[in-house]
Amino acid sequence: MPPTKPLSHTVAYAANIDSLKSLELSAERDEGRLLANIKKVQLATDDGAKATAMTYNDVDDFDMGHLTFVSYTTDVDKESHKAIHKTQGETFLCEGKAYVADKVVQVLVFREKPSS
Amino acid sequence: MRQIQISLLLCVAIFATGCPKYRPSVDFKNPNSLVAKINEHIKAQNTLYVAALGSSPAQAKQIRNELIEDALPYIDGAYIDFITDIQAGRDRNNFVLDLVELGAAASVGITKGERSLQIIGVALTAFRGGRRSLDANFYKDQSTPILISKMDGNRAKVRTTILEREKKEPIDYPLGAAVSDLVDYYNAGTLVRAFTQLQQDTALITKQSEDDVLVLKGVPLTRAATVQDVTDVRTTLAVLRTLKTSLDSGDADEIKAATTKLQNIFKALEADPDTKRLVQVGPVTSAEPNGQNLLQGLRVIFRNIATDDPVHSKIDKAIVTNGR
Numbered sequence: 001m002p003p004t005k006p007l008s009h010t011v012a013y014a015a016n017i018d019s020l021k022s023l024e025l026s027a028e029r030d031e032g033r034l035l036a037n038i039k040k041v042q043l044a045t046d047d048g049a050k051a052t053a054m055t056y057n058d059v060d061d062f063d064m065g066h067l068t069f070v071s072y073t074t075d076v077d078k079e080s081h082k083a084i085h086k087t088q089g090e091t092f093l094c095e096g097k098a099y100v101a102d103k104v105v106q107v108l109v110f111r112e113k114p115s116s
Numbered sequence: 117m118r119q120i121q122i123s124l125l126l127c128v129a130i131f132a133t134g135c136p137k138y139r140p141s142v143d144f145k146n147p148n149s150l151v152a153k154i155n156e157h158i159k160a161q162n163t164l165y166v167a168a169l170g171s172s173p174a175q176a177k178q179i180r181n182e183l184i185e186d187a188l189p190y191i192d193g194a195y196i197d198f199i200t201d202i203q204a205g206r207d208r209n210n211f212v213l214d215l216v217e218l219g220a221a222a223s224v225g226i227t228k229g230e231r232s233l234q235i236i237g238v239a240l241t242a243f244r245g246g247r248r249s250l251d252a253n254f255y256k257d258q259s260t261p262i263l264i265s266k267m268d269g270n271r272a273k274v275r276t277t278i279l280e281r282e283k284k285e286p287i288d289y290p291l292g293a294a295v296s297d298l299v300d301y302y303n304a305g306t307l308v309r310a311f312t313q314l315q316q317d318t319a320l321i322t323k324q325s326e327d328d329v330l331v332l333k334g335v336p337l338t339r340a341a342t343v344q345d346v347t348d349v350r351t352t353l354a355v356l357r358t359l360k361t362s363l364d365s366g367d368a369d370e371i372k373a374a375t376t377k378l379q380n381i382f383k384a385l386e387a388d389p390d391t392k393r394l395v396q397v398g399p400v401t402s403a404e405p406n407g408q409n410l411l412q413g414l415r416v417i418f419r420n421i422a423t424d425d426p427v428h429s430k431i432d433k434a435i436v437t438n439g440r
Contacts, residue, residue, distance in 0.1 A: 009419070010330070010332065010335065011335075011338050011423060012332055012335045012336070012337050012338060013337065013338055013340065014337045014340070017340050018340070022340045022341070023340070025340070025341040025342065025343065025345070025346050026338065026340050026341040028341070028346050028349070029341035029345045029346050029349050029423060029424075030338070030341070030423040032346075032349030032350070032352065032353050033349065033418060033421070033423035033428060034418065034419055034423060035415050035418050035419065036419075042328055042329070042330050043328065043329045043330070044329060044330040044331070044332050045329060045330075045331050045332065046332040046333075046335050046337060047332070047333055047334065047335075051332065051337060053330045053332060053335075058415075058419070061357075061360070062353045062356045062357040062360060063357070064353065065346070065349060065350055065353065097328070
């Protein structure tokens with residue numbers, strides 16, 4: 001079998017997406033649709049228009065989804081979120097910036113603890 | 117009537133337009149002011165320093181360093197009083213006024229050193245240039261804790277520089293430069309410097325943010341997902357996970373059963389016109405006898421479709437119906 005290409009996918013989301021929860025759901029859906037894991041969240045311009053870009057890398061298993069997106073404002077806030085989610089068994093995946101309702105928010109992405 | 121109107125206009129003009137304080141009043145005569153204390157200290161040490169410079173550079177270095185270290189507590193004390201005041205919402209200008217006093221009066225203390233005079237002159241000019249920032253009434257935009265934090269950071273940077281320079285010999289780090297560093301240390305603890313530093317930081321962050329923006333061309337925006345979308349995805353993934361586990365089990369019967377299910381999934385996809393074209397594009401059909409290849413074929417199909425394409429619902433249905 002030839003290897004599946006491309007190994008990574010960049011998906012763009014509108015800057016006016018209504019909430020961080022919608023972005024979280026979209027990322028979770030798209031992990032499942034691409035059979036890939038989220039690697040990056042960043043601001044983008046798509047043909048000149050503001051957008052949020054998420055990069056996903058292909059994986060062979062089907063253990064994706066169950067994401068948690070959290071916004072933060074300061075470094076202290078960020079570290080607090082990381083600590084809290086760690087105690088809940090969630091894995092920190094990446095951090096970046098995204099547009100929510102046309103405003104820039106800083107986000108942390110976690111994967112929920114796998115159900116046993 | 118006209119005279120009354122003109123008088124009224126004049127009164128409004130006089131009382132409504134305040135006189136801007138671009139030049140703060142300076143009290144050089146107050147012997148208890150911070151400037152007077154530091155100035156007195158610099159004068160005394162300067163005499164000793166000049167005397168030692170020719171005969172004993174090591175002693176001159178020691179005098180210079182003592183001058184610095186003895187002056188710092190005055191500045192620290194004034195700074196602590198200052199931040200206590202601004203935290204209480206009282207002081208907005210006093211420390212800045214002191215700065216002008218320090219810059220101007222310190223030059224009086226070392227009149228014998230032309231270079232020192234120039235350095236302090238430069239420091240003072242820089243301060244006056246930054247004075248405009250204060251006029252911007254930045255209290256409206258910056259919260260006090262942020263400004264204090266920035267001032268603390270600025271002071272720490274200058275203090276580190278001073279500690280490093282104290283190791284140098286007088287020829288490399290003369291008294292004039294030391295006094296200049298003291299002025300710099302003082303300036304670092306002012307709102308003007310904090311504000312300008314914050315502006316620089318913001319500009320830097322903005323630049324970094326701009327650099328981080330990914331430029332995409334021709335990438336269609338993806339529709340936001342719904343809870344139902346995610347539920348469907350999770351159901352499909354659970355089926356695929358089970359099939360993969362069976363194929364990886366090493367049990368021939370289990371592998372065969374999983375392979376048959378995957379072939380049925382492909383048959384279902386081939387039966388629907390919308391999904392048939394996807395199978396035709398991929399390298400695998402329902403005739404494929406290897407389960408792993410069939411699973412890989414599904415991966416190819418998935419990754420070739422936009423994530424928000426409605427055809428996914430048909431693929432989900434084919435997988436869930438035939439893969440369980």
